[in-house]
Amino acid sequence: MTTRYSFGGDEHIFVEVDEEMSLEAFFKSLSITNAVRESRIEGVTEICPANASYQIKFDPDVIGPDDLLAKLKSLESAAGESEAVLETRVIEVPVYYNDPWTHETLMRFRERHQDPDGTDLDYAARINNFNSVDAFIAAHSGAPWFVTMVGFVAGLPFMYQMADRPHQIEVPKYLRPRTDTPKLTVGYGGCFSCIYSVRGAGGYQMFGITPMPIFDPKQETSYLRDFMVFFKPGDIVKFKPIDRATYDKDVAEVEAGRFTPLVRDFTFSLKAFQNDIDGTNAKIGEALHGH
Amino acid sequence: MAINVISPGLATSVQDLGRPGYYHLGIPISGGMDRYALRAANMLAGNDEAAAVLEAVFMGPELAFTQDATVAVTGADLPPKLDGEARESWTSFAVKAGQVLSFDYLKGGARAYIAVSGGIDVPLALGSRSTYTLGALGGLDGRNLLAGDVLPLGAGTAAAEGRSVPAKLRRLPGAQAELRAMPGLYWHRITEASGRRFFEDTWKVALEADRIGYRFRDGRPLEFVERTPPFGAGSDPSNIVDSCYPYGSIQVPGGTEPIVLHRDAVSGGGYFMVGTVISADMDFIGQLQPHTPTKFVSVDMAAALAARHDRQAMLNEIRAMLA
Numbered sequence A: 001m002t003t004r005y006s007f008g009g010d011e012h013i014f015v016e017v018d019e020e021m022s023l024e025a026f027f028k029s030l031s032i033t034n035a036v037r038e039s040r041i042e043g044v045t046e047i048c049p050a051n052a053s054y055q056i057k058f059d060p061d062v063i064g065p066d067d068l069l070a071k072l073k074s075l076e077s078a079a080g081e082s083e084a085v086l087e088t089r090v091i092e093v094p095v096y097y098n099d100p101w102t103h104e105t106l107m108r109f110r111e112r113h114q115d116p117d118g119t120d121l122d123y124a125a126r127i128n129n130f131n132s133v134d135a136f137i138a139a140h141s142g143a144p145w146f147v148t149m150v151g152f153v154a155g156l157p158f159m160y161q162m163a164d165r166p167h168q169i170e171v172p173k174y175l176r177p178r179t180d181t182p183k184l185t186v187g188y189g190g191c192f193s194c195i196y197s198v199r200g201a202g203g204y205q206m207f208g209i210t211p212m213p214i215f216d217p218k219q220e221t222s223y224l225r226d227f228m229v230f231f232k233p234g235d236i237v238k239f240k241p242i243d244r245a246t247y248d249k250d251v252a253e254v255e256a257g258r259f260t261p262l263v264r265d266f267t268f269s270l271k272a273f274q275n276d277i278d279g280t281n282a283k284i285g286e287a288l289h290g291h
Numbered sequence B: 001m002a003i004n005v006i007s008p009g010l011a012t013s014v015q016d017l018g019r020p021g022y023y024h025l026g027i028p029i030s031g032g033m034d035r036y037a038l039r040a041a042n043m044l045a046g047n048d049e050a051a052a053v054l055e056a057v058f059m060g061p062e063l064a065f066t067q068d069a070t071v072a073v074t075g076a077d078l079p080p081k082l083d084g085e086a087r088e089s090w091t092s093f094a095v096k097a098g099q100v101l102s103f104d105y106l107k108g109g110a111r112a113y114i115a116v117s118g119g120i121d122v123p124l125a126l127g128s129r130s131t132y133t134l135g136a137l138g139g140l141d142g143r144n145l146l147a148g149d150v151l152p153l154g155a156g157t158a159a160a161e162g163r164s165v166p167a168k169l170r171r172l173p174g175a176q177a178e179l180r181a182m183p184g185l186y187w188h189r190i191t192e193a194s195g196r197r198f199f200e201d202t203w204k205v206a207l208e209a210d211r212i213g214y215r216f217r218d219g220r221p222l223e224f225v226e227r228t229p230p231f232g233a234g235s236d237p238s239n240i241v242d243s244c245y246p247y248g249s250i251q252v253p254g255g256t257e258p259i260v261l262h263r264d265a266v267s268g269g270g271y272f273m274v275g276t277v278i279s280a281d282m283d284f285i286g287q288l289q290p291h292t293p294t295k296f297v298s299v300d301m302a303a304a305l306a307a308r309h310d311r312q313a314m315l316n317e318i319r320a321m322l323a
Helices: A023-039 A065-081 A100-108 A120-127 A133-140 A244-255 A270-275 A277-289 B035-044 B192-200 B279-285 B301-322
Strands: A004-008 A012-016 A044-049 A053-058 A085-097 A145-150 A157-161 A185-189 A192-195 A205-209 A236-241 A262-269 B002-007 B013-015 B053-057 B062-065 B069-077 B080-082 B093-095 B100-103 B108-116 B150-152 B177-183 B203-209 B213-217 B239-244 B249-251 B259-261 B268-271 B273-277 B293-298
Touching: A004 A065, A004 B273, A012 A065, A012 B239, A023 A044, A023 A053, A023 A065, A023 A145, A023 A270, A053 A065, A053 B239, A085 A244, A085 A277, A100 A185, A100 A205, A120 A133, A120 A205, A236 A277, A262 A270, A262 A277, A270 A277, B035 B053, B035 B069, B035 B108, B035 B279, B035 B301, B080 B093, B177 B279, B177 B301, B192 B293, B203 B293, B273 B279, B279 B301
Parallel strands: A085 A236, B177 B293
Antiparallel strands: A004 A012, A012 A053, A044 A053, A085 A205, A085 A262, A145 A157, A145 A236, A157 A192, A185 A192, A185 A205, B002 B062, B002 B150, B013 B053, B053 B108, B062 B100, B069 B093, B069 B108, B080 B100, B177 B273, B203 B213, B213 B259, B239 B268, B249 B259, B249 B273
16 A cells, blocks of 8 residues: 555645555545544644545645645554554445336436446346346345445445455446436445435446435434434445335335434454454344344 | 515526535535635625625526615626616615516626625525535525525625725636646646646537536547556546545546536546646636636646635735725
8 A cells, every 4th residue: 555645736635545445445544534633633624534545625824735744644654553443333224126216227328338238237247257136136235335435425425345355346337427316226336336315417337226315405314313414434334135015115114204224333343354354244244133 | 574586597596605524425515606706795795705695607587675785796797787777796786675686698707696785594504505406405495596486685784885896806707718727636647748738738618517517628638647457446547446526626537528626516436637726716617608718727836825815815905995
């Protein structure tokens, strides 16, 4: 990992922790941005961790660009020495894979896709060497995911699967982006899964849909009354495949204000994970559902 | 007491100086694209500089007042009319209850700022009244104005009419535009020759130019330095592992058409960026019309900070004049 610093005009410092994606790069980005937040540096107005990079927005009338740069570099050396342990939460997100709404949308934009004759799931399963769509869904919903970035649009989580690299799923984005994506679509691009928080344009492959709102500017959803955005970087997500009947029931529960996502506290250690991926992921499953 | 919207114009929204602090969750700062004009309009109308105003794009709304107020219109050359009679831009004027404010055709620039004494008093959303339409947040129900809307006004004392900003302190682009930018971010992904061409070429503002970003076309495609794609980035040479996007950053998807992100920026994504437009020129972008020939001019940090101070000095002149 080689950290690269660049000024984004006179109001941003952009820091690439690593050119390629890894959980290690994300953890470094998260730990430095946490340190920046705790340092309460006067003049810093936005602290944005991303997958393998981060960005600080600042007011150059308050803190000189070179002074802030020096401060960030000193925080980087300190962050490298700390042990990567995160007090976080595990969230179970129900997903209706192969649903009719994303299917209708992907058929509508078929000419923009690499494989005009199949579906996004068929294509993703095939190029990742799975025997069937079911086996692919089992892998996507098998190992949990780290929310490594929230953004693009309001509240959209980018998620990176907690698996070793040979087991990572990789898919390209659409050849040309769609102008429409159903709200709450579970998508995939590069090595990231995402959930589209609002309806709109998008270039990620579409695998399914969740009944669980994750952004509510009106704050009417029962679990979004305190804050309108559900996810934050560092959250752990486990997808749970559901069928149409469960999806309809969950949507009705959301509308009635009775839906509560399953959320549990979890202490994540990067070292323990690196030593035993399956064991850590099993503990995450136990945190949600017991033994 | 309020303003009734008779016709909304093309894309008129409530904006103030925005909601910093939520970019890490994908919620952009929003607020007036031309903040200099927004602040000036407020000062003319006797408001706090940060009060909420209307931002009208290309075409003005038609507004019926149900109370007396002081109004000022700045930014684009979009001549205001009161009950059909011409009024001066960049100059405060009195409006009586029952009168209708409308606008003539656009003569220059792109966005006019309409400040009303007391400010537009829609509810605060995350500390700001600015409209972020993509997230349906802030403003009036998170959207642009519609005919029949009622805009509440805050309590304020009407300022004197005839207060004016002199011509030398009004800012509008000419027939050609220059945007100063600092090369950086993923600048190393293109060849040296391609980097030179980027600043040599005359680009044109494309039709896809809105609060999220301004797209430019007609320059030569960029030439990439060869690489093995890093894990997670994607195979296209313009792809990166999805990162944050600075405000003003210049991304070039596929290496063809640069997009400069603005106040409603998408906060991140997987396209590489060649640099960032400096803070002093961000307001100016909001006044560019489609098809405007535009050149990017390479500057360093010292020049960016000097330009920033020049802009602040202009604003301080207006402050001193209208205090």
